[in-house]
Amino acid sequence: MAEAVKSIANLVCPTPMPVRDTVLLGHGSGGTLSAALIREVFLPAFQNPVLGRLDDQAIVQVNGSRLAFTTDSFVVKPLFFPGGDIGSLAVHGTINDLAMGGAKPLFLSAAFILEEGLPMDMLRRIAQSMRDAAQAAGVLIVTGDTKVVERGSGDQLFINTAGIGLVPDGVDLSASRACPGDVVLVSGTIGDHGIAILAQREGLEFDSRMESDSAPLHVLVSEMLATGAEIRCMRDPTRGGVSSTLNEIAQTSKVGIELVEREIPVREEVRGACEMLGLDPLYVANEGKLIAIVAPESASAVLSAMQRNALGKNARIIGKVCEAHPGLVTMRTDLGTSRIVDMLAGDQLPRIC
Amino acid sequence: MAEAVKSIANLVCPTPMPVRDTVLLGHGSGGTLSAALIREVFLPAFQNPVLGRLDDQAIVQVNGSRLAFTTDSFVVKPLFFPGGDIGSLAVHGTINDLAMGGAKPLFLSAAFILEEGLPMDMLRRIAQSMRDAAQAAGVLIVTGDTKVVERGSGDQLFINTAGIGLVPDGVDLSASRACPGDVVLVSGTIGDHGIAILAQREGLEFDSRMESDSAPLHVLVSEMLATGAEIRCMRDPTRGGVSSTLNEIAQTSKVGIELVEREIPVREEVRGACEMLGLDPLYVANEGKLIAIVAPESASAVLSAMQRNALGKNARIIGKVCEAHPGLVTMRTDLGTSRIVDMLAGDQLPRIC
Numbered sequence: 001m002a003e004a005v006k007s008i009a010n011l012v013c014p015t016p017m018p019v020r021d022t023v024l025l026g027h028g029s030g031g032t033l034s035a036a037l038i039r040e041v042f043l044p045a046f047q048n049p050v051l052g053r054l055d056d057q058a059i060v061q062v063n064g065s066r067l068a069f070t071t072d073s074f075v076v077k078p079l080f081f082p083g084g085d086i087g088s089l090a091v092h093g094t095i096n097d098l099a100m101g102g103a104k105p106l107f108l109s110a111a112f113i114l115e116e117g118l119p120m121d122m123l124r125r126i127a128q129s130m131r132d133a134a135q136a137a138g139v140l141i142v143t144g145d146t147k148v149v150e151r152g153s154g155d156q157l158f159i160n161t162a163g164i165g166l167v168p169d170g171v172d173l174s175a176s177r178a179c180p181g182d183v184v185l186v187s188g189t190i191g192d193h194g195i196a197i198l199a200q201r202e203g204l205e206f207d208s209r210m211e212s213d214s215a216p217l218h219v220l221v222s223e224m225l226a227t228g229a230e231i232r233c234m235r236d237p238t239r240g241g242v243s244s245t246l247n248e249i250a251q252t253s254k255v256g257i258e259l260v261e262r263e264i265p266v267r268e269e270v271r272g273a274c275e276m277l278g279l280d281p282l283y284v285a286n287e288g289k290l291i292a293i294v295a296p297e298s299a300s301a302v303l304s305a306m307q308r309n310a311l312g313k314n315a316r317i318i319g320k321v322c323e324a325h326p327g328l329v330t331m332r333t334d335l336g337t338s339r340i341v342d343m344l345a346g347d348q349l350p351r352i353c
Numbered sequence: 354m355a356e357a358v359k360s361i362a363n364l365v366c367p368t369p370m371p372v373r374d375t376v377l378l379g380h381g382s383g384g385t386l387s388a389a390l391i392r393e394v395f396l397p398a399f400q401n402p403v404l405g406r407l408d409d410q411a412i413v414q415v416n417g418s419r420l421a422f423t424t425d426s427f428v429v430k431p432l433f434f435p436g437g438d439i440g441s442l443a444v445h446g447t448i449n450d451l452a453m454g455g456a457k458p459l460f461l462s463a464a465f466i467l468e469e470g471l472p473m474d475m476l477r478r479i480a481q482s483m484r485d486a487a488q489a490a491g492v493l494i495v496t497g498d499t500k501v502v503e504r505g506s507g508d509q510l511f512i513n514t515a516g517i518g519l520v521p522d523g524v525d526l527s528a529s530r531a532c533p534g535d536v537v538l539v540s541g542t543i544g545d546h547g548i549a550i551l552a553q554r555e556g557l558e559f560d561s562r563m564e565s566d567s568a569p570l571h572v573l574v575s576e577m578l579a580t581g582a583e584i585r586c587m588r589d590p591t592r593g594g595v596s597s598t599l600n601e602i603a604q605t606s607k608v609g610i611e612l613v614e615r616e617i618p619v620r621e622e623v624r625g626a627c628e629m630l631g632l633d634p635l636y637v638a639n640e641g642k643l644i645a646i647v648a649p650e651s652a653s654a655v656l657s658a659m660q661r662n663a664l665g666k667n668a669r670i671i672g673k674v675c676e677a678h679p680g681l682v683t684m685r686t687d688l689g690t691s692r693i694v695d696m697l698a699g700d701q702l703p704r705i706c
Contacts, residue, residue, distance in 0.1 A: 020473060021472065021473050021474070022469075022470050022471065022472055022473060023467045023468070023469060023470060023471040023472075023473060023476065023501055024469060024501070025469050025501050025503065026501075027467065027499065027501050028467070028499060028500045028501030028502075029501075034499065037499060038499070041473070041476055041477055041480055042463075042480055042497060042499075045477070045480035045481050045483065045484045046463070046480070046483070046484055046487075046494045046497070048493050048494070048495065050460075050493060050495040050496075051493075051494065051495050051496065051497070057496060058460065058462075058495035058496040060459070060460050060495060060517075062415075062418060062420065062459060062517065062519060063416075063417075063418040063519060064416075064418075065415060065416040065417075065418060067415065067420075067517070069460055069462060069495060069496055069515075069517060070462070070496050071462035071463070071464045071496055071497065071498050071513065071515055072464065072498045073464045073465075073466050073498055073500045073513060074500075075466060075500045075502050075506075106413070106415060107403075107411065107413050107422055109411075109422060109423070109424035109515050110395075110399070110424070111424045111425065111426045111513050111515075112426075113426050113428060113466070113511055114376045114380065114381070115376070116375075116376060116377060116378050117375050117376060118375060118376040119374060119375055119376075120373060120374050120375055120376060120394070121374070123376065123394055124394055124398070127394055127395055127398035127399070128398050130398065130399070131398045131399055134399075140401050140403060140404075141399045141401070141404065142401065142403040142404050142411035142413060142422060143403075143404065143410060143411040143422055143423050143424055144391075144395060144399070144404070144424065145424050145425045145426055145513075146380065146381060146387065146390060146391070146395075147381045147426045147427075147428045147511075147704075148376060148377070148378050148379075148380050148381030148382075148703070149381075149428050149508060149511075149703075149704065150378065150703065150704075152505070153428075153507070153508035154506070154507060154508070155502060155506035155507070158466055158500075158511070160424065160426060160464050160498075160513040160515075162422075162424055162462050162464075162513075162515030164413075164415070164420070164422060164517065166415060166416060350501070350502075350503065351500075351502065351503075
């Protein structure tokens, strides 16, 4: 246990500022290094208006229909964890990226990179788990690919899923649409996924079992949209946690965001684990939660709709959008002070998804 | 050189029959082991009519449009090779999978799994190469993802691209549509990609430079379709080569296929390299060639259309579809004998794409 705490403390120590000539683990963290990589390498190369929106999904026009299109690779370690496995996570993650654009998820692809020597039974279990997750969510896995790399050139199994969804008429969600006065909602307790993975990976024992919140959010989203409320933007706060998601929205919309610490729902056991490990739940990954930015007059209708769905029963209003400090997220703490909530720097927890 | 030949001889030796309890390199070869993996693990898990067609792309209905959707991960080694790199290959490969369904490729996703320590300049060069390939082909990279794994848990860089295309009205290509009497065409010389990768990887020196044929085939395909000819099916013979592609078509359509050895175009230098290394060009990967199965009355029109395009200038009729020996591919050799052309067993050349 002492060993585990030490190894985690190492992870949390800020990495030195980005050495720009090699890839660091932190470039995959979803925080400032990831943002720098996108800004400095991928955007200059691929620059086009659709990609430039930097939402979790591209919205493209095909033959008069608005399609959402997204991709995600999954490298989570370990492959199996309380509340899910890499297979269900790969299905939920891509469904959620589609749903955050307001799209009805329709079709997924599944591409596997296997390391030579992977037990076939493990692959069978994971494929089965993907099937179950897709079936439960009402999406079809329609195309796939398998590659095998030599022992030592991979790590058991990586999965990529891409997804296609259909965006209903009138729906227009984007991280660029937050306005001063808007309300910030979260659909439930934060940090559950990251702490579950960490506990499993490091063999930590807690009084209560930590479980990932991995879940498909598209039905919750469709119920929120059905209220007809003015929803500006939705995001699932995965890698980098709530802090990174809100910082991205604040920067993209050029607005400030003010959180109220005591309103942010965190499970007692997750709060305890975070305190013990020196982690801030705002930076810990979620896989079954969403953040919504909603016009003030719509907030209560959207909140009620969320709370009626099992995946939103702990939904809360956690803050608001303001004109002050554009691009910055701040938080009124329980002590009554205010602090800046930065984007994650370096790598807090590598390979969390 | 002797060393290289020995190591290649090892690769070519048939692996023992599939040990069914772990993943082997050959499960990624595109041959019999790949087919067994799909048949025994993925199809039973994901079973649905779209996936069950086992074409290179799924054709799905969205809002009245027929979309092609496909995914491919690229693990080629080395990352840079004569005629291309992993970036251009990842763009061409997915464009070609869409094109083989008759679709006009529209949008690509790009997902990167980076190994910690990858030189940033290498990533920049590869992103640039993807951009150039996409731009030249008229497709947009609209969404992406980046993950980073620890040193030793990956191998520099893996790329997944998924793609969306639009299938024009009236186009219906599938490996299940070959009929006895149909003609088999190939768009040019075979084996170029596999031999170029192998030469680069093993440091083999030949009199002339071996170059990958990696190229986007969608314009060639659209020109073939524009003839209005009865084209049953198109496939790009990548991993597993022409033999595996034709075996798949023969099995899916429950027909026999008869090739004529002297009609199969192979560059002199590729033929020489294959002879020296004990490889059969029919099993070597291509990345800029297609196989078309065409109704007999349409063959000459399609052949002429192919030969007018630079990527099809060496196109040839190489065989025909027959009623005899359904599921089997045979070849009339230069010696006048006939032999069975099996699907690739084991792994001839791992990590070729």
